């Protein structure tokens with residue numbers, strides 16, 4: 001349930017109302033906007049007399065909401081959430097450009113790519129150290145050593161780093177990682193989400209291959225319910241029947257998620273299409289759809305990449321895409 005308070009409500013009046021609501025067993029999330037205060041009431045609201053609440057002098061409007069996601073819900077939190085990592089921000093008008101290889105392969109590889117994407121305007125460096133591969137016989141990532149190499153690239157460029165966690169037992173290795181990614185395959189690993197809810201780092205949550213938007217928001221809710229409100233949602237395509245593309249990019253998810261939630265939404269056109277030549281048009285479309293950022297796989301030698309070479313663009317191609325994306329954003 002949400003209660004919108006009238007402009008001009010005093011702090012003492014607000015406090016009294018919050019005390020009364022809390023005494024009825026509800027958790028009250030307060031969101032102070034420029035003109036109005038919104039109270040998000042979480043818990044068993046069935047015993048609340050809506051008419052009584054709506055009739056109070058300081059209450060403008062009361063709405064029962066049916067969405068089960070409360071913390072992620074825009075109705076409770078009308079202003080965009082801005083996720084911050086080092087000097088970079090995503091959301092609330094800040095566009096995040098996350099770029100780098102699918103997997104960290106060597107110091108030279110990650111440092112070369114990091115320098116190139118930074119020069120092209122990337123605001124975050126990505127790179128997988130722990131890789132969720134379909135086959136156990138494929139390259140599984142460099143693990144702890146991969147994170148060490150990402151940290152070297154971070155020290156050299158100043159770029160905050162984004163890398164995927166596959167098991168909570170690895171969390172200690174992520175101490176200097178700026179943004180922890182939860183991959184599509186782990187979007188509903190609820191124990192992992194609960195543990196990440198207790199950590200103080202931003203989480204980039206990728207949409208599961210067959211997850212509905214509601215399921216994705218409920219996964220964000222798992223993280224937020226633990227106290228970690230720094231969540232970035234990532235649309236990376238969903239599985240469908242047409243093998244021409246690796247996945248089907250659901251671009252309508254961008255405006256929809258932004259309508260439903262205050263969390264920033266980024267798009268990954270690389271995993272969504274599986275084809276380097278499709279990354280540019282889909283990156284531009286994502287920017288036009290109102291995304292708060294992009295995650296793009298970039299490799300200095302895609303032909304010899306240990307993972308996802310077919311969908312990786314070169315640093316030069318990335319630089320051109322970054323310029324075109326900036327043009328689209330200016331046009332908006």
Ligand code: PEP
Pocket residue numbers: 102128132182183184185206236271
């Ligand atoms: C990735 O970003 O490297 C990745 C494995 O993506 P996804 O979880 O979307 O498949």
Ligand code: MN
Pocket residue numbers: 102103271297307308
């Ligand atoms: Mn990949």
